[in-house]
Amino acid sequence: MKNIALLGSTGSIGTQTLDVVRASQDKFNIEVLAAGSSIGAIRKQITEFSPSTVIMSDVRAAKMLDEEFPTITVLSGPDALKESVVACDIVVNAIVGFAGLPVTIAALSEGKTLALANKESLIAGGPVVQKARKSMKSSIIPVDSEHSALYQCLHGYRSDYDRPSQSIKRLIVTASGGPFRGFTTDKLNNVTLEEALEHPTWDMGPKITVDSSTLMNKGLEVIEAHELFGIEYEKIDVVVHPQSIVHSMVEFVDSSIIAQLSMPDMRLPITYALNYPERSEAEWGSINWDEITKLEFEQPDFKNFSCLKLAYQAGEEGETAPAWLNAANEVAVAAFLNGQIKWADIPHLIAQALDNYDSRKAEEEHDIYEADKQARLITNQLIAGI
Numbered sequence: 162m163k164n165i166a167l168l169g170s171t172g173s174i175g176t177q178t179l180d181v182v183r184a185s186q187d188k189f190n191i192e193v194l195a196a197g198s199s200i201g202a203i204r205k206q207i208t209e210f211s212p213s214t215v216i217m218s219d220v221r222a223a224k225m226l227d228e229e230f231p232t233i234t235v236l237s238g239p240d241a242l243k244e245s246v247v248a249c250d251i252v253v254n255a256i257v258g259f260a261g262l263p264v265t266i267a268a269l270s271e272g273k274t275l276a277l278a279n280k281e282s283l284i285a286g287g288p289v290v291q292k293a294r295k296s297m298k299s300s301i302i303p304v305d306s307e308h309s310a311l312y313q314c315l316h317g318y319r320s321d322y323d324r325p326s327q328s329i330k331r332l333i334v335t336a337s338g339g340p341f342r343g344f345t346t347d348k349l350n351n352v353t354l355e356e357a358l359e360h361p362t363w364d365m366g367p368k369i370t371v372d373s374s375t376l377m378n379k380g381l382e383v384i385e386a387h388e389l390f391g392i393e394y395e396k397i398d399v400v401v402h403p404q405s406i407v408h409s410m411v412e413f414v415d416s417s418i419i420a421q422l423s424m425p426d427m428r429l430p431i432t433y434a435l436n437y438p439e440r441s442e443a444e445w446g447s448i449n450w451d452e453i454t455k456l457e458f459e460q461p462d463f464k465n466f467s468c469l470k471l472a473y474q475a476g477e478e479g480e481t482a483p484a485w486l487n488a489a490n491e492v493a494v495a496a497f498l499n500g501q502i503k504w505a506d507i508p509h510l511i512a513q514a515l516d517n518y519d520s521r522k523a524e525e526e527h528d529i530y531e532a533d534k535q536a537r538l539i540t541n542q543l544i545a546g547i
């Protein structure tokens with residue numbers, strides 16, 4: 162029986178992780194649940210899964226749950242999140258945004274298996290996360306479907322993939338293209354929040370859905386792939402594949418390509434991550450070939466979706482530039498979700514924020530938090546000026 166800390170349990174990845182656990186109750190025990198403020202949802206999860214610890218970032222929600230469930234330890238705050246990983250075998254980081262960074266660092270520092278959905282922590286904290294990753298015998302099993310695909314393709318090739326291999330020509334990260342694929346600049350100027358939240362193939366939380374519409378999600382995934390697999394940026398390509406059946410591919414130096422395919426269902430990469438290195442029987446994502454008539458591929462539109470280019474630039478710059486990019490994006494997306502700015506403002510704000518990047522080195526955890534803070538401050542000032 163593996164003990165799981167599921168952090169971000171009330172979100173899209175969190176609830177799908179619970180679907181996977183529910184289907185394999187003999188294998189997994191939910192030891193810790195954590196969320197922000199969704200008290201109604203977590204109350205039901207506590208009743209069903211009986212965790213020993215619950216953490217809410219919202220102090221009032223934590224207090225209410227503490228009174229309601231006296232036999233459970235209810236805590237609040239980033240330190241509680243960090244401490245929660247100690248008693249678990251697998252940490253599923255399904256928190257959205259930069260708030261997931263303490264969990265990623267703590268899980269790796271404690272030598273735990275980290276099933277990582279929270280891409281923002283790896284992107285923003287790159288150099289510091291890599292230090293924690295090397296210091297203990299911990300492992301990251303990616304949950305993001307593209308990186309799970311790359312991980313599986315690399316494992317299909319050789320088991321010591323962790324060392325940057327001369328045999329890899331390039332990683333090919335697929336992108337659905339989002340709801341605005343093929344839109345002109347004029348059309349993009351008038352898109353609405355409702356349209357941005359209508360993803361053509363995946364049902365996800367609001368932040369990542371907006372990121373998918375700007376292609377920033379793909380840009381973040383390029384940085385994530387670089388950090389996870391140690392492959393240089395010039396060897397990581399993005400290809401638009403509107404059906405979201407091919408989740409990513411690895412091309413080897415002999416030009417042979419290995420791909421991973423399934424229907425778009427996050428419960429498959431979650432199942433893979435929770436069972437790794439075994440494979441477990443599951444039907445999530447199973448392809449019915451009668452329904453698949455074509456698989457299409459096209460080049461991404463870097464001009465109209467400049468977030469993708471900005472992400473490559475910040476990734477190549479390294480140090481705290483990805484943290485800066487991530488923070489600017491989180492602030493801009495939150496402002497778009499709140500109705501403060503237009504969709505088309507998002508890439509401009511991020512570009513302007515990056516123009517103010519202060520080139521801080523990423524030596525300690527503190528540097529990442531400082532970069533994040535500065536970038537948020539500047540992006541908020543830019544928004545106030547709109």
Ligand SMILES: NC(=O)c1ccc[n+]([C@@H]2O[C@H](COP(=O)([O-])OP(=O)(O)OC[C@H]3O[C@@H](n4cnc5c(N)ncnc54)[C@H](OP(=O)(O)O)[C@@H]3O)[C@@H](O)[C@H]2O)c1
Nearest residue numbers: 169171172173174196197198199218256257278279365366
């Ligand atoms: N959804 C997908 O299909 C998908 C695919 C690949 C990767 N990812 C990545 O997975 C992560 C989660 O995405 P999502 O779509 O599941 O997001 P989501 O639906 O918005 O859920 C976010 C979760 O994080 C919790 N949370 C927010 N702030 C927190 C904090 N400070 N402390 C503890 N918990 C906090 C939320 O709690 P409340 O409900 O209380 O606010 C919720 O449980 C993101 O990094 C995303 O990029 C998602």
